Amino acid sequence: MPTLILTDVHKSFGTNPVLRGIDLTVTSGQMICLIGASGSGKSTLLRCMNLLEPIDDGRIELDGIDISEPGYDPQRVRQRIGTVFQSYNLFPHMSALENAMLAPRRIHRQSREEMEPRITTLFARFGLADRMHHYPDQLSGGQQQRVAIIRALAMQPQIMLFDEITSALDPELVGEVLDVLRQLRAEGMTMVLATHEMGFARELADTVCFLHAGRILESGRPEQVFVHPQQERTRAFLSRVL
Amino acid sequence: MPSRRQIFESRQRRRANLIAASSTGAVLVALIVLVPMAPGWDAVQRSFFNAEIFARTFPGLLNAFLLDIAIFAWCAPLIAALGLAVAIARDLRTPALYPVKLLAILYTDIFRGLPVILVIYLIGFGVPGLGLPRPWNSPYIWGSLALILVYAAYVAEVIRSGIESIHDSQRAAALSLGLSSSDTMRFVILPQAIRRVVPANMNLFIALQKDVALLSFIGPVEIFRQAGVYKSLLANFTPYVGAALIFLAITIPATRYADHLMNRQRQARS
Numbered sequence: 001m002p003t004l005i006l007t008d009v010h011k012s013f014g015t016n017p018v019l020r021g022i023d024l025t026v027t028s029g030q031m032i033c034l035i036g037a038s039g040s041g042k043s044t045l046l047r048c049m050n051l052l053e054p055i056d057d058g059r060i061e062l063d064g065i066d067i068s069e070p071g072y073d074p075q076r077v078r079q080r081i082g083t084v085f086q087s088y089n090l091f092p093h094m095s096a097l098e099n100a101m102l103a104p105r106r107i108h109r110q111s112r113e114e115m116e117p118r119i120t121t122l123f124a125r126f127g128l129a130d131r132m133h134h135y136p137d138q139l140s141g142g143q144q145q146r147v148a149i150i151r152a153l154a155m156q157p158q159i160m161l162f163d164e165i166t167s168a169l170d171p172e173l174v175g176e177v178l179d180v181l182r183q184l185r186a187e188g189m190t191m192v193l194a195t196h197e198m199g200f201a202r203e204l205a206d207t208v209c210f211l212h213a214g215r216i217l218e219s220g221r222p223e224q225v226f227v228h229p230q231q232e233r234t235r236a237f238l239s240r241v242l
Numbered sequence: 243m244p245s246r247r248q249i250f251e252s253r254q255r256r257r258a259n260l261i262a263a264s265s266t267g268a269v270l271v272a273l274i275v276l277v278p279m280a281p282g283w284d285a286v287q288r289s290f291f292n293a294e295i296f297a298r299t300f301p302g303l304l305n306a307f308l309l310d311i312a313i314f315a316w317c318a319p320l321i322a323a324l325g326l327a328v329a330i331a332r333d334l335r336t337p338a339l340y341p342v343k344l345l346a347i348l349y350t351d352i353f354r355g356l357p358v359i360l361v362i363y364l365i366g367f368g369v370p371g372l373g374l375p376r377p378w379n380s381p382y383i384w385g386s387l388a389l390i391l392v393y394a395a396y397v398a399e400v401i402r403s404g405i406e407s408i409h410d411s412q413r414a415a416a417l418s419l420g421l422s423s424s425d426t427m428r429f430v431i432l433p434q435a436i437r438r439v440v441p442a443n444m445n446l447f448i449a450l451q452k453d454v455a456l457l458s459f460i461g462p463v464e465i466f467r468q469a470g471v472y473k474s475l476l477a478n479f480t481p482y483v484g485a486a487l488i489f490l491a492i493t494i495p496a497t498r499y500a501d502h503l504m505n506r507q508r509q510a511r512s
Contacts, residue, residue, distance in 0.1 A: 078419065081418075
């Protein structure tokens with residue numbers, strides 16, 4: 001049962017504080033949506049969770065182990081936490097299938113024959129069986145983002161982080177990516193999303209956190225945060241985006 | 243039935259071609275008429291463009307050029323390997339390997355800062371001067387080493403610029419899959435970086451093809467030296483013209499090919 005517990009996490013870039021004391025608990029099977037204006041710290045928070053950014057203060061525990069301890073091997077954390085980015089970041093010199101197979105092959109030392117069936121199944125599950133051998137520049141944005149999700153899932157992570165994964169997509173392609181998230185949600189995947197898709201957050205999240213200036217100003221069930229926000233800033237934000 | 247625009251454009255094109263052709267023709271005629279009017283033309287023609295000497299020396303020059311090709315052929319792979327190693331060494335982030343990084347920086351600074359001919363002299367005359375036994379005193383070995391050291395420094399810089407041109411998000415994506423930083427470099431960054439700098443490296447290898455001739459200063463009788471021998475023997479400069487033509491036969495197609503690659507890359511990226 002993976003749980004990720006953040007306690008009083010601080011992070012600055014130079015003299016610019018981005019996270020100013022974040023407390024957050026991600027329990028197994030939960031889906032948490034982070035909402036808030038650009039620059040409120042959502043992306044940085046996700047990057048801190050998989051140790052792409054070292055934190056300045058506070059702690060991050062994964063199953064009771066303090067992974068934010070300086071010197072802790074970040075590779076072991078990242079192998080258990082999958083991340084999908086706004087701009088897909090597929091490797092352009094590899095086919096979709098090779099993108100998905102690189103990390104399992106190098107880290108689990110599995111042969112191509114051993115893992116190809118498992119990864120092919122992933123492509124089939126998300127409707128990309130006929131696109132496996134295409135290169136990223138031969139795929140639409142929505143397809144590329146779905147491949148990026150498959151690439152992260154190929155490592156069989158226990159937690160998935162999604163950093164505004166639909167923000168770079170044309171509106172008509174957003175749906176196919178959100179469907180993948182719905183599918184993962186139904187399978188019980190533990191997920192943390194930074195998102196601007198308020199309707200989606202309201203429909204599926206267990207917990208919605210509103211970030212403002214590096215703090216979680218308000219969090220709770222979606223119907224509570226969206227319908228009866230307690231904070232003036234939350235109300236102002238929601239009235240701008242809804 | 244062509245449209246009005248098509249008619250207009252094809253007329254424009256014909257006009258442009260006509261102007262280009264007639265101005266080129268005018269320049270050519272001027273050259274052909276004016277150059278032979280120069281007072282020394284007869285002497286120049288006799289000593290540089292002597293058909294009989296050209297025919298006599300050309301096969302020998304071609305034969306000597308095989309040596310240039312051989313030197314190029316064994317230098318090029320070693321340059322590529324050393325250049326890649328130095329580029330990677332310059333990008334090391336492990337503190338324990340800092341001396342290696344420092345050495346790589348020093349190396350590129352020194353060998354990019356020296357004239358090729360000077361390095362060839364220093365290594366080509368200096369090292370055999372240590373009194374090494376045959377075959378270790380061969381100018382082929384030390385001359386080639388000089389070329390390899392100089393060119394690998396340039397190749398390393400080109401590859402490093404390629405590595406730096408890969409957006410950091412690629413690194414972030416690879417690392418967040420749990421890949422180690424060396425796997426990230428090997429499977430994600432380098433394959434993209436090297437592809438990106440192929441045209442720039444092509445230009446370096448074309449320059450190398452020409453600089454192989456510099457080895458003649460320390461002994462090997464390659465084409466430039468062979469042309470010099472013929473010149474002394476026949477008291478005529480035509481062999482140099484022959485050597486120039488042989489070089490151009492290789493370098494012009496190679497340059498065109500590099501340009502073609504670079505154009506294709508520019509189009510692919512825009």
